[in-house]
Amino acid sequence: MQSPANPEFLRRAIRLATENVLSGAGGPFGAVIVRDGRIVAEGVNTVTTANDPTAHAEVNAIRTAAKELGAFSLSGCQLYTSCEPCPMCLAAAYWARIDAIYYGASATDAERAGFDDSFLYHELRKDSATRKLPATQLLGDEAWASFAAWLASSKKVAY
Numbered sequence: 625m626q627s628p629a630n631p632e633f634l635r636r637a638i639r640l641a642t643e644n645v646l647s648g649a650g651g652p653f654g655a656v657i658v659r660d661g662r663i664v665a666e667g668v669n670t671v672t673t674a675n676d677p678t679a680h681a682e683v684n685a686i687r688t689a690a691k692e693l694g695a696f697s698l699s700g701c702q703l704y705t706s707c708e709p710c711p712m713c714l715a716a717a718y719w720a721r722i723d724a725i726y727y728g729a730s731a732t733d734a735e736r737a738g739f740d741d742s743f744l745y746h747e748l749r750k751d752s753a754t755r756k757l758p759a760t761q762l763l764g765d766e767a768w769a770s771f772a773a774w775l776a777s778s779k780k781v782a783y
Contacts, residue, residue, distance in 0.1 A: 665689035682713035
């Protein structure tokens with residue numbers, strides 16, 4: 625059962641985002657993961673300090689929550705984030721099986737501040753052959769071997 629939204633958790637994410645900027649540690653994004661009415665993880669944007677383009681606040685919070693809870697599924701958790709998630713963070717929330725996302729600033733607000741994700745949304749709607757970043761399949765038959773091994777494995781953990 626999904627918990628009702630709690631603005632205090634969103635306020636915490638917004639404070640984390642603002643503190644992150646003021647300290648010079650990274651971009652204006654903060655996130656918290658909540659389960660059963662308590663914060664289990666927090667994250668801020670550390671893209672520039674970690675030299676990691678995937679180190680968005682939401683991804684950092686998801687990684688921390690998964691470690692804290694000892695599980696790759698964050699079912700039963702909610703994500704509170706200072707800004708509407710970008711496509712990568714939204715996908716990470718889906719993969720983590722987050723129950724709900726609550727956000728403060730919109731993608732339009734982020735664009736006004738110089739963080740424009742609309743390009744990515746447009747690219748993802750295109751056929752892979754027409755995207756700006758070329759992607760070409762090679763060795764498809766050989767690559768199937770890892771899936772065949774997965775299907776045959778008695779040690780796999782389905783996710």
